Amino acid sequence: MSFNLIEKSKENIIIVAHRGSSGGNIPCNTMAAYEIALRQGADMIEADVSCSKDGKLFLFHPGMEYPHLNKLVSLKMRKFSSISKLKYVNYDRTPTQFGIESFDDFLEQFKGRCFINIDKFWDNPEKIYEAVRRHGMLDQILVKSKLSKNVVSVLEEVSPELAFIPIVSETHPMHKELMNKKINYLGAEVLFEKEESVLASDEFIDMMHRDGKLVWVNAIIYDHKRQLSGGHSDDSALTVSEDFGWGWLADKGFDFIQTDWTMMLVDYLKKSGKYYR
Numbered sequence: 001m002s003f004n005l006i007e008k009s010k011e012n013i014i015i016v017a018h019r020g021s022s023g024g025n026i027p028c029n030t031m032a033a034y035e036i037a038l039r040q041g042a043d044m045i046e047a048d049v050s051c052s053k054d055g056k057l058f059l060f061h062p063g064m065e066y067p068h069l070n071k072l073v074s075l076k077m078r079k080f081s082s083i084s085k086l087k088y089v090n091y092d093r094t095p096t097q098f099g100i101e102s103f104d105d106f107l108e109q110f111k112g113r114c115f116i117n118i119d120k121f122w123d124n125p126e127k128i129y130e131a132v133r134r135h136g137m138l139d140q141i142l143v144k145s146k147l148s149k150n151v152v153s154v155l156e157e158v159s160p161e162l163a164f165i166p167i168v169s170e171t172h173p174m175h176k177e178l179m180n181k182k183i184n185y186l187g188a189e190v191l192f193e194k195e196e197s198v199l200a201s202d203e204f205i206d207m208m209h210r211d212g213k214l215v216w217v218n219a220i221i222y223d224h225k226r227q228l229s230g231g232h233s234d235d236s237a238l239t240v241s242e243d244f245g246w247g248w249l250a251d252k253g254f255d256f257i258q259t260d261w262t263m264m265l266v267d268y269l270k271k272s273g274k275y276y277r
Contacts, residue, residue, distance in 0.1 A: 003140050005115065005163060006186075006212070009256075013250060014043045014256045015041060015042050015044070016216075017045050017258075017259065018259060019061070020032075020034040020035075020045055020047075021034075021036040021040050021262045027068060027096060029047060029048055029060060029101075031106070034047070034110065038113065040262040041266035043114065044115035044117055044256070045110070045115075046117040047059055047118055048062070049118055049120050049123075050062050050075060050076060050120065051123065051127065052075065052078060052079055053077055053079050054079045055127070058084075059100065060083075062120060068089065084100060086099060103131055107131060108135060110140075116137075117142045118143050119144070141163065142164070143159075144164070144166070144189055145166065151166075152178075152183065164183055164184055165188050165189050167188075167189045168188050169191040169192070170197055172188050172199065175211070185213070187214030188213065189217075189218070190216065190217055191218070191228050191229075192230050193226070194231075195231065202253075205254070209253070214256065215255050215256070216254070216255065216258065217252075217258070218233075232245050232248040234261050237264075237268070238264070251274070
């Protein structure tokens with residue numbers, strides 16, 4: 001299988017499963033959640049990567065120990081031999097059969113199968129890059145970050161070939177500058193609270209496409225008080241209408257949509273004729 005996000009974006013809207021597809025007794029950031037996401041039609045899975053006290057990479061969202069494990073612990077202060085014995089809890093805080101996976105096992109399981117967005121890359125860039133390179137998966141990986149001089153320097157020095165998109169809010173003043181950097185600048189993740197934002201305008205999206213760049217939008221909701229896509233979200237798709245939530249994002253021409261409801265989003269886009277380009 002060939003992995004090229006620019007070419008993939010010409011075929012269909014790229015569906016990103018946020019931490020996999022979890023629910024019921026199946027927690028996020030587990031092999032089960034990622035396998036389910038692929039069965040539901042995800043093109044890309046998003047994974048949070050942490051590092052243990054003894055330098056072992058594993059899948060877990062930093063700072064989420066209490067909600068996901070029901071324990072007041074700090075995993076970064078533990079050795080992986082201890083971490084690997086822990087079990088996730090479900091939404092009722094009941095222990096599940098699912099443990100915390102090593103990053104190496106995760107990469108090996110999904111090698112050659114899908115695109116992968118590695119979140120928290122910037123906490124351990126050298127270690128993560130080396131693991132990805134060792135598994136021969138550089139073409140499958142996308143990393144994102146808010147922009148800073150340090151981020152650009154790390155990309156240039158450590159991982160210039162990794163696909164990168166900056167996370168921008170309301171404006172994207174560094175577009176032209178990034179195009180001249182020795183990095184694999186793929187596009188931008190846009191965050192906007194109102195649909196009238198410059199980042200949601202036809203002019204901005206058309207400009208990015210003319211320059212050969214892709215635009216990522218989030219249908220996910222972290223906090224309903226801070227909208228990431230002008231109110232057009234998973235929540236509004238499911239409680240107002242799919243056309244208002246997901247349809248608006250598809251019609252604007254965004255190339256990636258990140259969701260917590262993979263199957264329903266894919267089903268809607270295909271039924272409405274908005275999935276294929």
